[in-house]
Amino acid sequence: MLLQSLINGVTMGGIYALIALGFVLIYKASKVLNFAQGELVMVGGFICLALSEFLPLWASIVLAVILSALLGFLIEKAVLKPLIGEPILSVIMVTLGLAYMMRGLVLAIWGPDIRAFPQLFPPGAFNIYGIVIPYVYLGGLLLSIAAIAIFILFFTRTTMGVAMRAVADDQSAAMSLGVSVEKVFAISWAISAMVAAVGGILVGNIYGGINVNFAFIGLKVFAVVILGGLDSIPGAIVGGIVIGVAEALGGTYLEPYVGGGFKDVFPLLLMLVIMAIKPYGLFGTERIERV
Template sequence: MTLFLQLGFQGVALGMVYALIALGFVIMTKGSNTFNFAHGEFVAVGAYVVVALMPHLPYWMAFIGSVVVTVTLALVAERLLLRRLVSASPTALILATLALAVIVHALVLVVWGVGTKGSAGPVGSGTVEIGDVVLTYSGIATIGTSILVLLALLVFFRWTSYGLALRATASHQEAAAAQGIDVGRMFALSWGIAAALAVVASIFLASFPRIVSPTIGLVALAAIPAVVIGGLDSFVGAVVGGLVVGLIQVLGAGYLTDYGGGRLHEVLPYVLMLVVLVLRPYGLFGSRGIERV
């Protein structure tokens, strides 16, 4: 039972990181009708900028600087790419975001190289013991910060004018435009919020372990099964899907080390994703009429 509780805590912490990334996917998809495969590379940019700024600035200022850089990159990409393809087919949009992912990944390699970088988390490396279960400061910070971010998003989408406008745009773009909502601005806002969430996720993803490598963008794409499992248009589904994927990965790594060369846990989320697609193609919490791409 101790091992299960220990792994469960780690799985929830990792799952909250996936939930933040998955929320970014959902917000962009609902707000701009585009599934952005470059979102994982925004996570990588966020992590690398924090590492680059840490020697020169306090951690909180490095984080803010990373948010500014990553959000700016996302807004430039949205302006130069999405706006010009707004009337294109879904296939063209997907291929465009895949090309963007390759370009951003190449820029990361050019700027920071192919090696790993040491990373410091927002909190120390201490632990708290509850019985035989050891809770790390980074894990506690991950869960606590993620909950605060989710609450902030709830307030934003339910009780602010921009949040309501973004929800209206996500529901029906033509109707929102007819009511005087600047749909283009809502597109940019959705990409900006998703990029900010990517930075928050990146600082905690870089804490498992405390290194940043060019593959962190690919690790972030593990949130895609979370999106599909929860539902491509569901905020609640993104959180639930993220927790499910995190728990499956960590529990699988703990209990299935003797199978599949010790890598079976990396496949399990995709197996579950395929099962959900077969039984419930719109996800556990998704709308039945959503179009899968």
């Protein structure tokens, strides 16, 4: 049972890590905490669901990811760009408003009921020495690893990735070198929405359904980035695995004693403990500023 829980936890942790990378990317570029990341996961999943009604699943996934990227780009251009120069707290509050707006739109269009999600992976499972690994978990883990690898290669090997790193380190210096900070902000939001959509599609496959409560994945992703560090890409990956495993172990071993739903609360409790011990996370950059 322990190995089974660990496998399930690592799979979900890989997906959480992927979604958290989008959160970290926006924070590194603009110092904005995007509290609408969970809603972008939800919207990406619902876009794929809607497209799958009249398109092949593979085409629905590709188009959903592209449309999600466009949504992220438009959000930055139409909503956040006019707020450049405003206090960061004001921008964060705007992301909260975006979250509630997207949740309301999904409720208005699809309602509160759970909708069956089209399955990307075949039914069945591997059975290795009594350890059952459903194909959907194995496929979800492999795809999340592939997506994380592509993200890291983009961030470290491409011209735009280098520009993003430059903006994250010092915006003024990056601008003096000819880097378009506005372009970096917009592309950061587009990529964040893309990885959120991929995460939403993978979680929808694992759960077998989707509804508006998918947005609460954002809370777990927030726990991931707090654990790993708001500005750390390796921290997002490690934090995702830790939170995923903690969730699985909490559901298996603690939930029978403390009641249902504890597996969803356990990662948040872990986040509070980490904040008390290491406020900047396990890999986050500590900053000391004169007030």
